[in-house]
Amino acid sequence: MIRLILSRIGQGAITLFVLITLTFFLVRAMPGSPYAEEKAIPEHALKRMKEYTGLDQPIPIQYLRYLKNLIVHQDLGDLIKKDGVKVSEVIGQSFPVSLSLGLLSISIALMIGIPAGVIAAVKKNTYIDYICLTCAMIGICLPSFVIGPLLAVAVGLSLKSINVAGWSSPGDWILPAFTLGLINAAYLARLARGGMLDVLSQDYIRTAKAKGAPSTRIVIRHALRGGLIPAVAFIGPAFAGMISGSFVIETIFQVPGMGQHFVNAATDREFFLIQGLVLFYGFLIVGANLLADLAQIALNPRLRKA
Amino acid sequence: MFHLVMISRVIVRCSFLALASIFLALLTSCQRETQVDRATREGILLVGNSSEPKGLDPHIVSGVLESNILRALFEGLVTSDPERDTATPGGAAAEVTPDATATVWIAKLRSNGKWSDGVPVTAQDFAFSYERLLTPDLGAKYAEMLYFLKGAEDFNQGKTKDFSTVGVEVVDNLTLKLTLRGPTPYFKEILKHYTWTAVPRHIVLKHGTIAQRGNPWTRSENIVVNGPYKLKSWRLTDHIEVERNPYYWNASNVVLNGIRFLPISNLYTESRMFRDGQLHMTYGCTPEIVDLMKKENPKELRQELYVGTSFFRCNTTRKPLEDVRVRKALSAVIDRKAICGSIFRGYTPAYAMTPPMGDYLPPHSPEIGIEKAQSLLAEAGFPNGEGFPRLKILIASRETAATQAQALQAMWRDQLGIEVEIENKEWNAYITAMQDLDYDIASAGWIGDYLDPLTFLEMWTPGNGNNLTGWDSPAYVKLLKQSFHEADPNRRFELLRQAEAIFVDETPVLLVAWQARNYLVHPSVEGWNPLLLANNPYQFIRLIPRR
Numbered sequence: 001m002i003r004l005i006l007s008r009i010g011q012g013a014i015t016l017f018v019l020i021t022l023t024f025f026l027v028r029a030m031p032g033s034p035y036a037e038e039k040a041i042p043e044h045a046l047k048r049m050k051e052y053t054g055l056d057q058p059i060p061i062q063y064l065r066y067l068k069n070l071i072v073h074q075d076l077g078d079l080i081k082k083d084g085v086k087v088s089e090v091i092g093q094s095f096p097v098s099l100s101l102g103l104l105s106i107s108i109a110l111m112i113g114i115p116a117g118v119i120a121a122v123k124k125n126t127y128i129d130y131i132c133l134t135c136a137m138i139g140i141c142l143p144s145f146v147i148g149p150l151l152a153v154a155v156g157l158s159l160k161s162i163n164v165a166g167w168s169s170p171g172d173w174i175l176p177a178f179t180l181g182l183i184n185a186a187y188l189a190r191l192a193r194g195g196m197l198d199v200l201s202q203d204y205i206r207t208a209k210a211k212g213a214p215s216t217r218i219v220i221r222h223a224l225r226g227g228l229i230p231a232v233a234f235i236g237p238a239f240a241g242m243i244s245g246s247f248v249i250e251t252i253f254q255v256p257g258m259g260q261h262f263v264n265a266a267t268d269r270e271f272f273l274i275q276g277l278v279l280f281y282g283f284l285i286v287g288a289n290l291l292a293d294l295a296q297i298a299l300n301p302r303l304r305k306a
Numbered sequence: 307m308f309h310l311v312m313i314s315r316v317i318v319r320c321s322f323l324a325l326a327s328i329f330l331a332l333l334t335s336c337q338r339e340t341q342v343d344r345a346t347r348e349g350i351l352l353v354g355n356s357s358e359p360k361g362l363d364p365h366i367v368s369g370v371l372e373s374n375i376l377r378a379l380f381e382g383l384v385t386s387d388p389e390r391d392t393a394t395p396g397g398a399a400a401e402v403t404p405d406a407t408a409t410v411w412i413a414k415l416r417s418n419g420k421w422s423d424g425v426p427v428t429a430q431d432f433a434f435s436y437e438r439l440l441t442p443d444l445g446a447k448y449a450e451m452l453y454f455l456k457g458a459e460d461f462n463q464g465k466t467k468d469f470s471t472v473g474v475e476v477v478d479n480l481t482l483k484l485t486l487r488g489p490t491p492y493f494k495e496i497l498k499h500y501t502w503t504a505v506p507r508h509i510v511l512k513h514g515t516i517a518q519r520g521n522p523w524t525r526s527e528n529i530v531v532n533g534p535y536k537l538k539s540w541r542l543t544d545h546i547e548v549e550r551n552p553y554y555w556n557a558s559n560v561v562l563n564g565i566r567f568l569p570i571s572n573l574y575t576e577s578r579m580f581r582d583g584q585l586h587m588t589y590g591c592t593p594e595i596v597d598l599m600k601k602e603n604p605k606e607l608r609q610e611l612y613v614g615t616s617f618f619r620c621n622t623t624r625k626p627l628e629d630v631r632v633r634k635a636l637s638a639v640i641d642r643k644a645i646c647g648s649i650f651r652g653y654t655p656a657y658a659m660t661p662p663m664g665d666y667l668p669p670h671s672p673e674i675g676i677e678k679a680q681s682l683l684a685e686a687g688f689p690n691g692e693g694f695p696r697l698k699i700l701i702a703s704r705e706t707a708a709t710q711a712q713a714l715q716a717m718w719r720d721q722l723g724i725e726v727e728i729e730n731k732e733w734n735a736y737i738t739a740m741q742d743l744d745y746d747i748a749s750a751g752w753i754g755d756y757l758d759p760l761t762f763l764e765m766w767t768p769g770n771g772n773n774l775t776g777w778d779s780p781a782y783v784k785l786l787k788q789s790f791h792e793a794d795p796n797r798r799f800e801l802l803r804q805a806e807a808i809f810v811d812e813t814p815v816l817l818v819a820w821q822a823r824n825y826l827v828h829p830s831v832e833g834w835n836p837l838l839l840a841n842n843p844y845q846f847i848r849l850i851p852r853r
Binding site: 031033048094160165 | 340341360361363366368442443444445446447449450462463464519520521522524525541542543544568570571572574575578579581582584732733734735737738741771772774
């Protein structure tokens with residue numbers, strides 16, 4: 001077990017190194033420049049600005065400097081377009097927001113998705129199943145930029161206690177959390193249903209039924225454990241995705257989270273910010289996958305011996 | 307070890323937690339009044355400000371949204387009149403007076419002018435600021451705004467390192483003498499721009515050197531200002547809030563207690579927030595919202611003239627656009643009224659580069675009609691559009707640009723028989739393509755920095771970083787240069803009008819519309835008057851609670 005964890009951590013470190021190297025060179029291969037502006041910057045000013053950020057150096061030297069700063073000083077660098085603002089500051093201010101939103105959303109997703117999936121599987125081919133499946137399909141098909149504004153108009157504009165956007169009071173968390181949660185709930189419901197159906201047709205369930213065990217006990221005690229494996233595997237990366245923010249949700253609900261930085265950093269060619277965010281996101285994904293692996297091992301005894 | 311029951315418990319607990327937090331949230335957020343009502347009561351203006359500012363250093367930033375914040379924090383030698391488009395000496399200087407030729411200007415600073423840390427504002431601060439902005443090492447993008455000063459351009463471009471060659475002289479602690487490159491009767495208009503405000507010399511030098519990039523003096527814990535407000539808090543992509551500056555020379559007459567700027571990049575979100583009572587004022591308004599507000603609540607909709615022009619650049623270094631006849635033909639068949647009526651809201655058809663402002667009457671490009679356009683195209687070697695190469699219209703991923711390009715595409719196909727493609731690039735790639743002259747026709751816009759036609763005309767000189775068309779006319783440059791030395795305002799406007807007539811005749815750009823500002827203002831806001839540059843001074847705004 002410990003060996004497995006150590007090997008996963010080692011793999012994670014290599015993944016992160018490859019990730020940061022690829023990101024470094026890919027962002028510099030993009031057309032355009034961080035200094036492209038509608039009002040053209042005079043040549044001599046441009047030269048000074050590049051000197052300040054170190055972007056006047058050849059790319060291999062920039063790469064070595066970046067690695068040195070990262071490893072020796074744990075410094076992710078400064079923003080190119082905002083003088084004196086550090087990448088770590090941007091992540092430090094926006095991550096707690098995305099984390100709160102992500103935690104609330106994943107709770108909503110679990111609260112709706114798992115029971116819906118389990119009930120649909122138990123009541124297979126009944127109208128309850130069809131309703132759950134239809135809702136899940138709608139949830140998957142409707143993008144957040146449709147659900148979000150609809151919720152904002154239907155709930156936010158009509159209820160005085162809920163703001164349509166912003167992040168100043170806890171009431172502001174509800175709409176973005178529901179929008180983000182509902183979409184993931186739909187995926188979870190389908191995965192939970194599929195997993196449960198698989199398990200419910202197994203011999204040991206038939207045996208339990210034959211022995212006269214009550215159906216709630218069969219579902220909760222015997223089937224749920226195996227049936228949730230696909231859903232648990234999905235939760236890890238989905239959770240990492242949720243806590244690293246969503247551009248669309250943040251734009252619709254004016255949430256100062258991390259997601260908008262991903263998109264804006266790419267369009268603004270904020271090289272250091274893109275690199276910092278990718279590294280941070282990679283770190284989250286590697287961590288979340290490790291946790292998901294451990295959870296799967298806990299759920300599936302066969303994996304423990306593997 | 308994980309166990310099924312444990313997982314179920316975790317799920318149940320998570321669900322409970324979520325429900326509890328939602329309930330708690332609903333409970334805590336049950337407000338009787340909206341955010342706007344509360345802010346009105348507290349005297350705080352809530353303003354939508356488009357996007358996160360790139361900084362608060364008036365020598366480093368260059369955008370409209372930054373200027374909206376800087377206007378609250380810094381004050382220059384003059385300030386904008388709150389009611390009309392003129393400059394008033396209500397700024398840091400008690401009076402700014404020119405000599406007979408409007409070439410030498412004397413600014414007398416207020417003796418009670420102080421920075422927000424209590425240190426007096428002096429003429430040395432202004433001289434230091436102008437030196438800082440012009441020092442090549444700072445790499446200020448907007449240094450050219452100070453090129454009106456004698457010798458400023460040479461100093462900024464490193465031709466001389468001696469700042470005493472620049473027309474800035476400290477006469478005494480409270481007197482500043484500015485010598486300009488030529489007669490500039492409209493100099494007070496120029497002085498309204500934030501590049502002419504002062505930065506605190508003692509604070510800038512405390513945190514770095516005069517021309518150091520990344521000097522942390524504007525960080526919220528360090529910044530010191532001389533405007534009616536000072537920085538209270540700044541949270542990235544969330545808000546910037548300013549509060550009263552007790553050391554402001556006119557603090558007793560400042561009405562608003564504070565302003566909160568919200569970087570709301572999505573105009574639909576911004577409108578929803580306005581309608582939900584979360585904003586006093588929006589940054590903009592989409593055409594759909596304009597139509598909706600006209601029906602639902604026309605009193606809250608503002609449609610005002612703006613000093614901006616929408617146009618399409620032509621790459622005059624490429625065939626067939628190097629031929630003025632082709633450019634004229636393309637321009638002549640653009641139905642500007644149709645575009646203004648169906649794509650924009652409040653825009654007016656543009657027949658010159660400079661929108662109407664003050665006493666300047668821009669030349670009106672002659673309407674030559676479709677038949678003449680067709681014959682021009684035939685003369686250029688493309689009768690009925692035959693043999694005309696398939697040009698591309700470059701646009702940035704913005705909705706109105708795409709619709710405009712589609713309109714041109716249809717008009718040129720119907721009237722001239724030529725086919726063009728639309729090439730959509732993301733913003734950065736679009737700008738780079740334009741700067742590399744790697745395009746045929748490109749959508750563009752220009753917003754004036756100050757109220758003088760020069761802000762729309764100087765950019766078309768060869769070598770100017772904003773020309774980007776390859777167009778070069780010696781006659782045009784000659785007229786502009788003559789205008790720099792003309793002291794009589796009427797004769798100067800005449801020279802500029804002649805220059806603009808050359809520009810319009812040679813059509814290096816296809817003019818489309820003069821812009822308007824569409825935005826929403828809450829009825830509780832009083833004293834927000836329509837100004838062409840939208841540079842309303844905040845200290846005169848009042849918030850009147852609704853009954």
